[in-house]
Amino acid sequence: MNVQELIANPWRKHRFLSLWTWVYLAWAIVPVVIAIGFSFNAGRSRSVWQGASLQWWIHDPDLSLLHNPVLGSAIRQSLVLGVATMAIATPIGVALALGLARWHGRGSGASNYLMLLPLVTPEIVLATGIFFTLTHLTKPFLEPGTIGQIVGHVTWSIPYVVVVLRGRIFGVGPELEEAAMDLGAPPLQALRRALLPILSPAIFAAFMIVFALSIDDFVTSQFLSTGSYTQTVPMLIYSSGRTAPNPALNATATVMLVISLGAIGLAGLGMKIVSRRRGMESETADVARFQL
Amino acid sequence: MARRRRVRSEGNSLAMLYPRGFWKWASAPGVVWLIALFVVPFYVIVAMAGGTADPLTGLATPELNPAYWDRASFRYVIEQLWASDGVYHVVFLRTLRYVAFAVVLCVIIGYPVAYHASRLRGRRRSIILILLVLPFWISYLMRMLAWVGLLNDEGLVNRLLTGLGILENPYPWLEGKSVTVIFGLAYGYVPFFILPLYAALDRVRPSYLEAAWDLGASSFRTFVRITLPLSKQGVLAGVAIIMLPMFGDFYTAYLLSNGRPETAMIGNAVQSLLQETTFAYAQSRGAALVTALALLVSVLTLYYIVSTAKATREATRS
Numbered sequence: 067m068n069v070q071e072l073i074a075n076p077w078r079k080h081r082f083l084s085l086w087t088w089v090y091l092a093w094a095i096v097p098v099v100i101a102i103g104f105s106f107n108a109g110r111s112r113s114v115w116q117g118a119s120l121q122w123w124i125h126d127p128d129l130s131l132l133h134n135p136v137l138g139s140a141i142r143q144s145l146v147l148g149v150a151t152m153a154i155a156t157p158i159g160v161a162l163a164l165g166l167a168r169w170h171g172r173g174s175g176a177s178n179y180l181m182l183l184p185l186v187t188p189e190i191v192l193a194t195g196i197f198f199t200l201t202h203l204t205k206p207f208l209e210p211g212t213i214g215q216i217v218g219h220v221t222w223s224i225p226y227v228v229v230v231l232r233g234r235i236f237g238v239g240p241e242l243e244e245a246a247m248d249l250g251a252p253p254l255q256a257l258r259r260a261l262l263p264i265l266s267p268a269i270f271a272a273f274m275i276v277f278a279l280s281i282d283d284f285v286t287s288q289f290l291s292t293g294s295y296t297q298t299v300p301m302l303i304y305s306s307g308r309t310a311p312n313p314a315l316n317a318t319a320t321v322m323l324v325i326s327l328g329a330i331g332l333a334g335l336g337m338k339i340v341s342r343r344r345g346m347e348s349e350t351a352d353v354a355r356f357q358l
Numbered sequence: 359m360a361r362r363r364r365v366r367s368e369g370n371s372l373a374m375l376y377p378r379g380f381w382k383w384a385s386a387p388g389v390v391w392l393i394a395l396f397v398v399p400f401y402v403i404v405a406m407a408g409g410t411a412d413p414l415t416g417l418a419t420p421e422l423n424p425a426y427w428d429r430a431s432f433r434y435v436i437e438q439l440w441a442s443d444g445v446y447h448v449v450f451l452r453t454l455r456y457v458a459f460a461v462v463l464c465v466i467i468g469y470p471v472a473y474h475a476s477r478l479r480g481r482r483r484s485i486i487l488i489l490l491v492l493p494f495w496i497s498y499l500m501r502m503l504a505w506v507g508l509l510n511d512e513g514l515v516n517r518l519l520t521g522l523g524i525l526e527n528p529y530p531w532l533e534g535k536s537v538t539v540i541f542g543l544a545y546g547y548v549p550f551f552i553l554p555l556y557a558a559l560d561r562v563r564p565s566y567l568e569a570a571w572d573l574g575a576s577s578f579r580t581f582v583r584i585t586l587p588l589s590k591q592g593v594l595a596g597v598a599i600i601m602l603p604m605f606g607d608f609y610t611a612y613l614l615s616n617g618r619p620e621t622a623m624i625g626n627a628v629q630s631l632l633q634e635t636t637f638a639y640a641q642s643r644g645a646a647l648v649t650a651l652a653l654l655v656s657v658l659t660l661y662y663i664v665s666t667a668k669a670t671r672e673a674t675r676s
Contacts, residue, residue, distance in 0.1 A: 083470055083473065083474035083477075084474060086470045086471065086474065087470070087471045087474045087475065087486065090467060090468075090471045090548075091471075091486075091489045091490070093545075094492075094493045094545070094548070094549065095489065095492060095493065097501070097504035097505055097507075097508055098493075098496055098500065098501055098504045100504060100507070100508065100514070101500070101503060101504035101507055104507060111512070112506075112507040112510075113507050113508070113510040113512050113513040113514065114512050158387050158388045158391060159388060161384045161385065161387060161388060162384070162385050162387070162388030162389065164381065164384050164385075165381045165382065165383075165384035165385025165386075165388070166385055167381075168381040169381035169382045169384070169385055171382060173382075174382075174385075177385060177389050178667075179663060179667070180389065180392050180393070180396070180397070181388070181392065182663050182666065182667070183392075183396065183659070183663070184392070184396055186598075186599075186602055186658075186659045186662050186663060187396075187602070187652070187659065188602050188603055188605055188606030188651065188652075188655060189603065189606060190606035190607075190608065190625050190628060190629075190648070190651070191400075191403070191606060191648055191651060191652045192396070192399070194399075194403060194628065194632065194644070194645070194648045195396075195399025195400055195402055195403045195648075196395060196399050197632065198399065198402045198403060198406045198420060198641075198645065199395070199398060199399045199402045202402065202406070202419055202420050203398075203402060203420070217395060218395075220391070220395075221391065221392070221395040221396055224388055224391060224392065228388075240375065243375055244375060247375055253375065253376045253377060253380065256375070257376075278495055281497075282495070282496075282497040282498065284497075284498065284499050284609060285606075285609075289632070299497070300497055300498075300499040300500075303497075303499040303500065303502075303503050303613075304499055304609055304612070304613065306503065306506075306613075307612070307613065307616050307617055308617075315503070316503070316507075319497065319499075319500045319503060322497060322500070323496055323497065323500060326495055326496070326497065327492075327495055327496070330495045
């Protein structure tokens with residue numbers, strides 16, 4: 067068979083490409099599924115299967131996820147950061163997205179670029195900068211620790227909120243708000259009763275995306291941590307090389323994976339509702355927008 | 359006069375519906391936050407690199423006035439990066455090598471996948487897309503942890519290879535092997551490459567391909583002359599978006615080689631300098647190294663920002 071044929075014809079069945087894609091997907095996903103599987107291992111190994119048990123989830127009196135305070139505390143810290151970050155970053159980001167879409171005065175162009183920059187800055191640079199600022203400049207008032215970690219997460223989350231919302235905002239014309247104002251609504255009420263309801267699925271998606279990004283974050287959490295109380299689940303995984311890990315670590319990671327995929331599933335649902343309501347907008351645009 | 363011009367330049371009635379400056383004030387919290395916690399920290403990094411040791415604590419503190427910057431840390435870092443026997447020279451070259459190999463792997467693995475996904479329609483496409491997005495939302499560290507389990511001496515990979523007779527004894531994948539770190543980087547970042555490329559390939563209009571087809575171009579020629587050039591932007595954007603975090607990555611190398619120095623990247627050097635508290639200038643040197651890193655990637659950053667801004671403008675116009 068001709069290799070060139072395999073690469074190109076857009077109308078024939080691509081057996082090679084199809085196979086390549088499925089092998090890729092297996093490579094990308096199966097290792098994680100195996101790691102989840104090992105959380106149910108009966109032995110201490112995370113590599114050799116010794117039978118199924120819930121020992122590392124609930125039964126072991128000291129080391130299981132249920133009983134080991136270190137694991138529980140890491141999950142709690144991850145969730146605290148996630149919830150606080152979405153609660154702070156989403157409103158700021160929504161206002162910024164609306165503002166940047168509709169404010170065309172001096173400074174708006176620069177603000178647009180400023181908003182994009184954190185997305186393309188290596189996180190280590192951002193985290194180092196915030197770490198120095200918090201330890202040397204704002205110390206008694208604002209310092210590393212839980213609050214510092216939240217501040218760091220919010221900083222790189224704001225642009226994601228803007229990106230998720232921007233596309234939706236461009237699609238909304240002034241008609242609804244004009245109608246609201248013609249009917250006598252003052253501007254703020256028109257905004258609240260006409261514009262925000264249309265955007266609400268996207269806003270909801272932004273909440274969920276920020277939450278998922280925050281609980282999966284490692285670098286910022288690590289740089290702004292001050293000790294065991296501020297340790298998150300990704301930090302726990304990072305330090306596992308030094309602590310002779312057991313399958314309870316896999317169980318902990320699995321819990322976070324379920325929570326984060328659940329949040330994203332909800333976000334996808336929200337986006338789907340809005341695109342169905344507007345009856346256009348392919349899922350392509352959504353995927354691309356999730357990316358940046 | 360000035361007011362009329364403003365209204366016309368805004369070109370829609372929204373400007374008149376809301377009070378003047380309404381949208382500017384809506385942007386203000388976000389803009390102020392980003393200035394205070396993104397722009398200022400950048401300056402603090404440079405100030406820290408030019409800082410001097412505090413006489414009380416013995417630790418470096420940032421010098422906010424550029425006139426008093428101490429250039430010793432900058433000079434040290436540049437020397438160590440440049441000189442062929444410098445401490446950071448080896449690490450820097452290794453980082454470049456790892457990133458280059460990993461990016462090439464990502465392109466080889468990712469292009470066919472993105473191309474295939476963009477050619478699918480309907481239900482099959484939705485399923486593939488969901489699966490492609492999935493790794494994106496699984497914690498990066500969790501995905502690396504999965505490989506630590508697989509690459510152990512008694513892990514699945516070694517058992518498979520010895521079982522098949524390819525290896526006689528288990529290979530120590532996790533003992534500071536470049537090949538492991540490069541594959542780890544490719545594994546970690548390839549989903550981030552596929553998605554923007556997929557978006558670019560999806561924008562290639564079927565009518566172009568039909569036209570080439572009707573004009574008698576072979577399928578290979580159609581691919582080389584139409585699809586490939588039209589996806590160039592997508593490939594470059596994807597490469598930029600994975601290279602940026604790869605240059606600052608330190609956790610992949612750390613997790614996949616038990617923190618060994620043989621596979622340390624620039625990010626690992628930064629990380630260990632920042633944690634150092636016994637030597638006064640460690641943090642200054644860390645700051646100088648971060649500055650060097652930021653300058654290095656700024657080319658990529660600028661490229662990405664400009665091309666994204668262009669794409670956004672085109673999208674909003676249509």
